[in-house]
Amino acid sequence: MDEETIIIPPEDVEIIDASEYREELTEHFGQVPEVAKPLLKGAKTAFSKIEKALYTAPAFINAVKAAVPDVTLQAVLTDEQKQQIAKGALKLMTKKDGSLMANLINPETKKIVTTIPLKSVQMAPEMTQAMTSFSTQMQMAQIAEEIQAVQLAVEEVRMGQEYDRLATAYSCQQKLLQAMEIKNSELKAMALMQLAAAAEDSRNLLMLSQKSNVEFIKEQPENFIQKILSGAKPEKINGRMSEIRESLCAVNMVSFAEAMAYQELGEHEAARKSLTYYAGFIEDTYTSVPGLVQRLDLIDPAPENYWSKTLPDISEKIKALPSVPDTKLLEPKRSRRKKK
Amino acid sequence: MKKESDVRVCKNKKCQKVLPAGYKHRYCEACRNKHAQTAKNVLRGIGAGAATVASVAVVVVTGGKINPKK
Numbered sequence: 001m002d003e004e005t006i007i008i009p010p011e012d013v014e015i016i017d018a019s020e021y022r023e024e025l026t027e028h029f030g031q032v033p034e035v036a037k038p039l040l041k042g043a044k045t046a047f048s049k050i051e052k053a054l055y056t057a058p059a060f061i062n063a064v065k066a067a068v069p070d071v072t073l074q075a076v077l078t079d080e081q082k083q084q085i086a087k088g089a090l091k092l093m094t095k096k097d098g099s100l101m102a103n104l105i106n107p108e109t110k111k112i113v114t115t116i117p118l119k120s121v122q123m124a125p126e127m128t129q130a131m132t133s134f135s136t137q138m139q140m141a142q143i144a145e146e147i148q149a150v151q152l153a154v155e156e157v158r159m160g161q162e163y164d165r166l167a168t169a170y171s172c173q174q175k176l177l178q179a180m181e182i183k184n185s186e187l188k189a190m191a192l193m194q195l196a197a198a199a200e201d202s203r204n205l206l207m208l209s210q211k212s213n214v215e216f217i218k219e220q221p222e223n224f225i226q227k228i229l230s231g232a233k234p235e236k237i238n239g240r241m242s243e244i245r246e247s248l249c250a251v252n253m254v255s256f257a258e259a260m261a262y263q264e265l266g267e268h269e270a271a272r273k274s275l276t277y278y279a280g281f282i283e284d285t286y287t288s289v290p291g292l293v294q295r296l297d298l299i300d301p302a303p304e305n306y307w308s309k310t311l312p313d314i315s316e317k318i319k320a321l322p323s324v325p326d327t328k329l330l331e332p333k334r335s336r337r338k339k340k
Numbered sequence: 341m342k343k344e345s346d347v348r349v350c351k352n353k354k355c356q357k358v359l360p361a362g363y364k365h366r367y368c369e370a371c372r373n374k375h376a377q378t379a380k381n382v383l384r385g386i387g388a389g390a391a392t393v394a395s396v397a398v399v400v401v402t403g404g405k406i407n408p409k410k
Contacts, residue, residue: 054389057395224376228376228380231377234374237370294363297357299373305358
């Protein structure tokens with residue numbers, strides 16, 4: 001049996017310029033008339049269906065071939081007969097037109113020595129095997145689709161949790177605005193205390209989710225080959241960056257809502273402490289990690305270098321807040337005790 | 341004059357983000373992520389097409405002669 005090897009000479013190798021390729025079909029068509037736009041929308045779905053059909057093609061072809069019976073006859077020669085044919089002592093009988101017959105003849109005497117028994121061989125692949133491989137392939141495709149659906153569902157749950165945290169933060173802002181309008185001083189103090197507690201809970205939840213998103217960004221490979229092999233899709237990375245931005249805005253807002261609540265209650269030290277905690281979070285998560293802020297600027301699709309401008313600014317402004325002497329309230333009590 | 345030319349920007353005309361000093365690449369990381377995704381899709385398409393053509397060719401050429409039971 002001859003081995004058929006496909007040899008491609010180097011001059012026939014075409015180097016593909018990947019810059020011409022686009023992921024989105026719409027990027028290939030600049031101006032499309034209104035009539036053709038529904039066709040463009042359906043085209044992407046059609047192409048993905050074609051791709052899936054191509055994957056199942058080999059098993060399908062095998063199954064179709066198994067359905068069509070294909071039988072051939074094979075000559076059965078003993079080892080001795082094969083040796084004699086190889087030596088030239090015997091040869092296959094031929095007709096005048098050159099076609100072979102199932103007889104062995106002596107080339108010298110031209111007399112028939114023996115007849116060759118024939119065996120029927122089934123050429124078509126086994127039906128059960130072919131159907132099994134086809135059904136296995138279809139099942140694998142279904143399993144892959146199910147896994148994708150589960151991944152989407154998990155992502156939706158994660159986004160739902162993020163929205164819950166953001167909703168709690170924005171509700172703290174509204175609670176502050178409403179509490180400032182309360183006339184009764186006792187009720188106002190109670191509302192502000194509850195607000196401060198809720199704000200602290202909310203921002204800690206946001207801080208933790210922000211840290212996990214920052215970890216995701218940090219884990220993305222920087223090398224181009226590693227990005228191809230194990231990097232996340234740009235849409236996912238951009239989604240996480242948007243979440244970090246929105247979460248940082250919410251933490252900023254909630255921190256100041258809490259500080260203003262304490263200020264309104266006359267608790268300046270508590271206000272400063274809550275802001276210092278926020279500054280510590282910024283430093284711990286962003287500014288103390290070498291190169292992270294620059295990397296966030298480079299990864300963020302927005303061109304304005306938001307991170308390197310905003311983050312150090314927040315930290316510096318909090319540190320620049322005036323400090324309040326902390327022993328004022330305690331001193332009069334101590335002096336009273338000493339006098340006694 | 342030299343200081344102005346030292347400020348590097350991303351080579352993508354639609355991006356033009358300022359690149360920090362010491363950054364090795366010509367494109368920002370956001371643009372490089374897009375290029376990596378495009379390359380991944382191209383390789384995936386070529387690989388899937390080649391694998392399909394090769395397996396169809398094997399099935400047609402062998403015609404199911406290869407029987408694991410024998």
